[in-house]
Amino acid sequence: MSQPHQDQELISLYCAVITVSDTRTAETDRSGQLMKNKLQEKGHHIRDYVIIPDDPKQIIEQVVRLGKMEDLAVILCNGGTGIAPRDTTYDALVTLLEKTLPGFGELFRYLSYQEIGSRAIASRAIAGVYQGKLVFSLPGSSNAVKLGLEQLILPELVHLARIQNS
Template sequence: MTQPHPDTLTISVNCAVVTISDTRSLETDKSGQLIQQLLVAENHIVRAYAIVKDEPAQIQQEIELLAKTANLDVVLCNGGTGIAPRDTTYDAIEKLLEKTLPGFGELFRFLSYQEIGSRAMASRAVAGVYQNKLIFSLPGSSNAVRLGMEKLILPEIRHLVSQMRK
């Protein structure tokens, strides 16, 4: 698919990766590792990485801490976006966002629908801006992470960050 205004930017984006899970560890966090690998492959910089329990206060505390990091542009979260009782990521992040990017969630669910069918409606993937940082929240499955990163985030991350820096 062609872009209406092809990106000629070659900037490296400073990123943080946050996995939200009650069960994952550094050794078992395949989705967090995948996000980092995909970022590095596109010459972006991973400045921080954390695993946080699916507790709203802990999620918000981590995002607030990262938002204060001067050399950070984007926070990429994964996990906790469903509707199970322990899935609180969307609720915690959505309350912090100063601006939302509704198209991100809409497009993510559309692309997911093409892969997994109607179950895609249960995803509460969300993106927006908090304290001049882009925040993306993806489901925790590696397939969902790959889809969101390759089809939505990586193609637009440089453009979105350049817009934030204006």
């Protein structure tokens, strides 16, 4: 599929990665590592990386902390987007986002449906803006992170950052 507007100029953005998980460690966090690697492959910089439990208070605290970093442009979260009782990333983020990008979640579920079928309806992937930073939240599976980054986030990241800062 062709891109409607290719960004000609390479711009490096400062990004933060939050893995939301009750069980992952730095050694077992494949999704967080994948996020960091894919961003760095595109020339972006990782300013911060944390693994926190699936607890809405801690998710909010981390996003608020990152929102205060002036040079930070992007916050990427993985994990906690389902409907299990411990999945609270969506619930925490929706209270913080000043603007949402509904198309992100819609397109992510559409693309997921093509890969995993009707189970895609359980995803509460979300994106928006908080304190001038782009915020993206994906499920915790490495396949979901790869899909979201390659098909949606990375092709539009610089464009969205330009719009946000114009």
